[in-house]
Amino acid sequence: MDNILVELKNINKVFAGNKVIDDVNLKMKKGDFVTFLGPSGCGKTTLLRTVAGFYEPDFGEVIINGKNVENLPPYKRNTPMVFQEYALFPYMTVFDNVAYGLNIQKENKAVIKERVEKVLELMQLSNLKDRYPNQMSGGQQQRVAIARALVMNPDVLLLDEPLSNLDAKLREQVRVELRLIQKKLGLTMIYVTHDQQEALAMSDMIVVINKGLIHQCGSPTDIYFRPKTKFVADFIGTTNFVEGSVKDRTGSEVQVDYEGSILNVISDEPIKINEKSVISIRPESIKLSKKNKSGTAISLKGIIKHSMFLGEKVRYLVVDEYKKEWIVDSFDSGKEILSGEVIVNIDKDKPHLIYER
Structure with a gap:
């Protein structure tokens, strides 16, 4: 060139x-x-x-x-x-x-x-x-x-x-x-x-x-x-890793089994059915709510273990129903800081499948 x-x-x-x-x-x-x-x-x-x-x-x-x-x-x-x-x-x-x-x-x-x-x-x-x-x-x-x-x-x-x-x-x-x-x-x-x-x-x-x-x-x-x-x-920023196995895929839509729940991921990587996979999900790509949301990649029940007010965002440490800890960043949250039981919602286009061989 x-x-x-x-x-x-x-x-x-x-x-x-x-x-x-x-x-x-x-x-x-x-x-x-x-x-x-x-x-x-x-x-x-x-x-x-x-x-x-x-x-x-x-x-x-x-x-x-x-x-x-x-x-x-x-x-x-x-x-x-x-x-x-x-x-x-x-x-x-x-x-x-x-x-x-x-x-x-x-x-x-x-x-x-x-x-x-x-x-x-x-x-x-x-x-x-x-x-x-x-x-x-x-x-x-x-x-x-x-x-x-x-x-x-x-x-x-x-x-x-x-x-x-x-x-x-x-x-x-x-x-x-x-x-x-x-x-x-x-x-x-x-x-x-x-x-x-x-x-x-x-x-x-x-x-x-x-x-x-x-x-x-x-x-x-x-x-x-x-x-x-x-x-x-x-190394770049903060992320949440999810490990699971591929259950099904249709084109670029991949279904990953996470502890019996299905995590829907968009990926063009050549990963095969039943192959182990690692998913990266950024903290700001996760939304917390008190009710289930439709159209998400996955919704999990969780409990807020800890929260930190950092000015422009609130960082939560959430433990889901399978005992996995999630880091969640909520921006422009106003004065409201969540506590107790929540739903961990992740949109379909947010999880990234890492194909490392």
């Missing part, structure tokens, strides 16, 4: 006898915001550094703009990286920090001034250009680090957990700014994080990694609502 900017082919990396990256194949489109997401130690930063050129793969190819680059040093790849620690020079002003890479390339002074001032304006840093890093907030320092990378006109901008040192409110503000800039410039960005909400909020494509393996690539909605493995369903 002509719009593929970065391609990884059969990438493998071993440290001290441990396979950190296991035969990764991945294509990333030009202009996309791609997030490598996974738990600590899963290999996402190693994969990012392999794209940057800080690590050489033990086997495989790194292709950028149609060129094989795994033998090129980082400074020849045009893939600047923004680090978690910012790595600003404390004795340089904001202007000089941002201009550093252009000075190293011995760019014309007039060109440097024009490009630095343009990116400072873009990052809303023009009024801070004469300050030093220790005179700035964490959020401002982070914007300087991003500006220093942007001024190089990168083919791909790499970001290694760049917002993890910021407090929650500032982190949300900076990630919105970063996404808006990425869209405005049409930049290709590869972003590493272990924060699921961050990945869902910012990405065009999420690459979920665990133990060096890619479990799933897809849009945020695909990853969240249509996880391909139990790991993905469990």
Whole structure:
């Protein structure tokens, strides 16, 4: 495909006898915001550094703009990286920090001034250009680090957990700014994080990694609502797992036996009659009521064991008639908090069958 900017082919990396990256194949489109997401130690930063050129793969190819680059040093790849620690020079002003890479390339002074001032304006840093890093907030320092990378006109901008040192409110503000800039410039960005909400909020494509393996690539909605493995369903947000066996199917309508009750699921997976299955159901996809509702995938009797008021939602822990515990999120519930006996209702299009073989 002509719009593929970065391609990884059969990438493998071993440290001290441990396979950190296991035969990764991945294509990333030009202009996309791609997030490598996974738990600590899963290999996402190693994969990012392999794209940057800080690590050489033990086997495989790194292709950028149609060129094989795994033998090129980082400074020849045009893939600047923004680090978690910012790595600003404390004795340089904001202007000089941002201009550093252009000075190293011995760019014309007039060109440097024009490009630095343009990116400072873009990052809303023009009024801070004469300050030093220790005179700035964490959020401002982070914007300087991003500006220093942007001024190089990168083919791909790499970001290694760049917002993890910021407090929650500032982190949300900076990630919105970063996404808006990425869209405005049409930049290709590869972003590493272990924060699921961050990945869902910012990405065009999420690459979920665990133990060096890619479990799933897809849009945020695909990853969240249509996880391909139990790991993905469990790692992204909160979910309820139901195990059962397939009793019948007609086209995409699948009937799963759950403790003698029939759970109706919509799925095109090639699962067969009597085959064991795992169903993922998100907490917000479950509705609680005092009476049975028609047209649901399943209705179960339950008792509310615990409830937590979390502002925008109430989270319930419900035990059904088969002693299974369910997590249920009720949004915009007003001041009413349910208690006692309830009916657990799940609509037909909400359960997701995980076909993991």
